Amino acid sequence: MNRKEILVKTLRHEAVDQVPWVPFAGVHAGLLKNYTAKEVLQDGEKLFQSLMEVNQLYKPFGQPVVFDLQVEAECLGCGLAWAEDTPPSVMSHPLEDDDEIHVPCDCTIPSKETGRIPMILDVMRRMKEAVGENTALYGLICGPFTLAAHLRGNNIFMDMYDDEDAVADFLGYCSRVAARMAEYYVEAGMDVIAVVDPLISQISEDHFEQFMHEPFSGLFAHIRELGAFSSFFVCGDATRNIEAMCRTAPDSISIDENVDLLEAKKITDRYNITVGGNIPLTTIMLHGTQQDNMKFVLDLLDNMGDTRNFILAPGCDMPYHVPVENVIGIAQAVLEPDKVREMLKNYVAQEDDIDIVLPDYEHLEKPLMEVFTLDSATCAACTYMMGAAIEAKKTFGDSLDMVEYKFTEKESIARCKKMGVTNLPSLYINGELKFRSLVPSRQELEQAVKEAMSK
Incomplete structure (x- = not known):
């Protein structure tokens, strides 16, 4: 089996002898070719070159084409602030000043010709042709709740108390945007559609069941009908919502370091859902040594024991400045664990000695x-x-x-x-x-x- 076939079997919940690895190298991909985050997210040729470098250096079983949760928001009128070493952030919310939440017309759903979508689709097709036989390609879309917040701003959290029916309708619209984006990406050759919704970690389980179950269940069913695999990608401490997320029936769930992976896997295993994660982005990947990264991977796999239904991945989009040798070390630990164990047998991690004085x-x-x-x-x-x-x-x-x-x-x-x-x-x-x-x-x-x- 090649690397893609191993990942596909894992997403089908079949037993494999190798743990698959998916480096979420979004803007970090640009570092490999000395391109800024802004360049790789706006220039298709620079994005393609950077993604090919990721594929060659990090030996991924699967990889995302673009990690930018603001693509849909930009198409729908949100103003973005661009940076050299991070994805853009939403700076203006077109529906924020409305006294009451209202649902935009479906005619506003982005087309394949809107904003940066044509560039992204072109790169997806090029990547499919170049590496698609050996690497599963991920199309990442902004989840309904995070898109709702991009459009409405922080008011969406109060809306959930003040106008429940309107919020449900609004999330329905945002899920239709996500479904359309999934259609575009699957047509362009994406094998996995990851619905990335960081704000899911910021609500209660009751609110999840009330507002999120129906949109996400429908979205994952739609992705399945399109012939692709699905991933429910959440950031932050989503512990309280893991089981509710499982009940929406995605093929996989991706979590970050805020969630205890071993405990989460007990839940996902009960639902026969693959779980992905959760190499710490900063303490290990950004600020650790290559040996720290190798050791983290081996310790995680040893502590997990049963690695069925598991994908090794960073907890979220890798920081731009993660040292290249750290990611190469992770790939080596995945592909050659016995060799790396021998290399690390006498390694002791160094503690940073930073004196912090707290306020009185x-x-x-x-x-x-x-x-x-x-x-x-x-x-x-x-x-x-x-x-x-x-x-x-x-x-x-x-x-x-x-x-x-x-x-x-x-x-x-x-x-x-x-x-x-x-x-x-x-x-x-x-x-x-x-x-x-x-x-x-x-x-x-x-x-x-x-x-x-x-x-």
């Missing part, structure tokens, strides 16, 4: 709001948690201090360890955890700040 929370002149994120410029769940914090800062002005700590920075990792921050994104006020993997409504956050001010 009991004697602050005014409340301090600390937002711990992977990076609000790249992580959608973090973007909307940070968005809530920014709105609170606007409301309280100089009477409230606010700071973001990005987990992409070593000092922030050390701060998280010292404070005991276990999940991202999380929001603390005066050193106390107030919201963890749940984006607060405006009223909830303002009330928490007022309580801190009254103490």
Whole structure:
């Protein structure tokens, strides 16, 4: 069997002797050819060259063509802020200022000629011809809930309480956008359609069942009818929703480091769903050594034991600056585990010694709001948690201090360890955890700040 056949068997829940590996090299692919994130997401030729380099260097069993959750949002009128080393972020929400949520007309669903879609489809076809026999190709689409947030902004979280029927209709529209994108991508040769919805980790299981079960169930059934495999891709601490996600019947679920993979696999195994993940993006891939990355992979596989229904992958889109040798080390550990075990038998990981001094929370002149994120410029769940914090800062002005700590920075990792921050994104006020993997409504956050001010 070639690498693609092994991945396909895994997605069919068949036994294989080799764990498949899928490097989610989105903008990181550009690093391999010295192209910026902006260049690979806007220039088809540069994207194709970069993807071919990923294929040659990292020996993937499957790989995404584009990892950009803003493609559909841009087509539908969202303004984007572009960066050199991250995907773009949504900066304006066309339906944010509407007093009430309303459903756009289906005539606004992007066509194959809208925005960057023609470029993406062309690269998909080229990749299919170049590597499609040996590598499964992933088409990534923005999930309905995250697309709803891109269009409506943070108001979508309050809408879920104020106008339940309108939210259900709005998510129905967003799922129709996703279904159309899936059709385009399957037609262009994609083997797996990954529905990437980071904000699923930011809602309760009750809200998932109420609002998300029907759109996602219908979407995965549609992908199956198209003849492709499906993946439910979620970021953040989605632990509480793993079982509910399984009930929507995707072929696979992808999770990040916020979720205990071994515990999640117990759930996905009960539903005979393949699970993918969850190499830590920053502590291991970005800031670790090649040996750290190799050791993480071997330890994970050893602890898992039964690797049926498992795909090894980064927890999400790899940071642009991940050292190339680290990813090559992961591929080597997957393909030649015995050889790598021998190489690592005397290896001891080095601890970073960064001294972090925490604020004197009991004697602050005014409340301090600390937002711990992977990076609000790249992580959608973090973007909307940070968005809530920014709105609170606007409301309280100089009477409230606010700071973001990005987990992409070593000092922030050390701060998280010292404070005991276990999940991202999380929001603390005066050193106390107030919201963890749940984006607060405006009223909830303002009330928490007022309580801190009254103490």
